[in-house]
Amino acid sequence: MHLLLVGCTGFVGRELLPLLLKAGHDLTVVSRKGNFSIGQEPLGGNLSFLQVDPSDATAWEEEPLLSALRVADGVVNLAGEPIAEQRWTVSHCKRLEESRLVTTTAMVRAMGKLRKPPKVLINASAIGYYGTSLDSHFTETSPAGNDFLARLCERWEAAAANKPSRTRLVVMRIGIVLESDGGALGKMLPIFRAGFGGPIGSGLQWMSWIHRSDLCELIKKAIENKSWSGVFNAVSPQPISMATFAATLGKTLGRPSLLPVPGPFLKVLLGDGARVVLEGQFVCSDRLRARGFSFLYSDLTKALEASIN
Numbered sequence: 001m002h003l004l005l006v007g008c009t010g011f012v013g014r015e016l017l018p019l020l021l022k023a024g025h026d027l028t029v030v031s032r033k034g035n036f037s038i039g040q041e042p043l044g045g046n047l048s049f050l051q052v053d054p055s056d057a058t059a060w061e062e063e064p065l066l067s068a069l070r071v072a073d074g075v076v077n078l079a080g081e082p083i084a085e086q087r088w089t090v091s092h093c094k095r096l097e098e099s100r101l102v103t104t105t106a107m108v109r110a111m112g113k114l115r116k117p118p119k120v121l122i123n124a125s126a127i128g129y130y131g132t133s134l135d136s137h138f139t140e141t142s143p144a145g146n147d148f149l150a151r152l153c154e155r156w157e158a159a160a161a162n163k164p165s166r167t168r169l170v171v172m173r174i175g176i177v178l179e180s181d182g183g184a185l186g187k188m189l190p191i192f193r194a195g196f197g198g199p200i201g202s203g204l205q206w207m208s209w210i211h212r213s214d215l216c217e218l219i220k221k222a223i224e225n226k227s228w229s230g231v232f233n234a235v236s237p238q239p240i241s242m243a244t245f246a247a248t249l250g251k252t253l254g255r256p257s258l259l260p261v262p263g264p265f266l267k268v269l270l271g272d273g274a275r276v277v278l279e280g281q282f283v284c285s286d287r288l289r290a291r292g293f294s295f296l297y298s299d300l301t302k303a304l305e306a307s308i309n
Helices: 013-022 055-059 064-070 090-112 148-160 183-193 212-224 241-254 263-278 284-288 300-308
Strands: 001-007 026-031 047-051 074-077 120-126 168-174 177-178 207-209 230-233
Touching: 001 013, 001 177, 001 230, 013 026, 013 212, 055 064, 055 090, 074 090, 074 212, 090 120, 090 148, 120 212, 148 168, 148 183, 168 212, 177 183, 177 212, 177 300, 183 230, 183 241, 183 300, 207 212, 207 300, 212 230, 230 284
Parallel strands: 001 026, 001 074, 026 047, 074 120, 120 168, 168 230, 177 207
Antiparallel strands: none
16 A cells, blocks of 8 residues: 555654555655654665655645645554643643644545545544543543543544545554653653652552554554554553552663652643643553454563563
């Protein structure tokens, strides 16, 4: 298939692109930076880049992006500013919204104008859709929460749902993605390796996580399997508490994990965005289990060992 990839030049894309190329797909990658490299080895395969800002709505009405969309059999849209890396100031919240809503709205509007739209759209979302809770369990049928991130995810998914009727839509509500070269784990590793690691906040909050390899395999299956449609919780079958995560990470590294990060300190750094880390949610991947998806890393210890070693 010829795939158009948006928001795939970062943490997830570093593994997703080689996987899709190896599977024989032709890729056109939309990036504000133009060409980029992943590691030292050439990716190979049929790979091209478009240096375009996908959050510029007018770009989807013009060449060359419109031509790339016209020949695409499928689209993978992972566009969006990172959620929990800065304080949720008014300006940053606006960037969080625009990077998702403007991009997705303009993209599906352009798809709707095509005589032959892409056959499938894989659109990212986040488990933040459900809000946060210390005791509730969420499945794909659970309602949306009522905080900022939940409302953003709900609007993001609604924008994707406006795709053409002939385009199959798969929405991935993605949990905390684990791998050592980025994401939450990448930020924690230097601290834990120095012996200063520990749980964040109370340690009682739930972490619904997925290893990056499993997430990329999920995306690949959703592209290739015509029976996949609708919402999937992209999380492992075993959510864990923050305290368990910290203890497991410390044990894997052979380092202590006894120094907690106080919740008030994190709130000073991240403001309202700290809620994502301090409260968390227990999310179940019921629809993946029903389809018999086999996780490479359903166990946290194995996932951390694979990431770190």
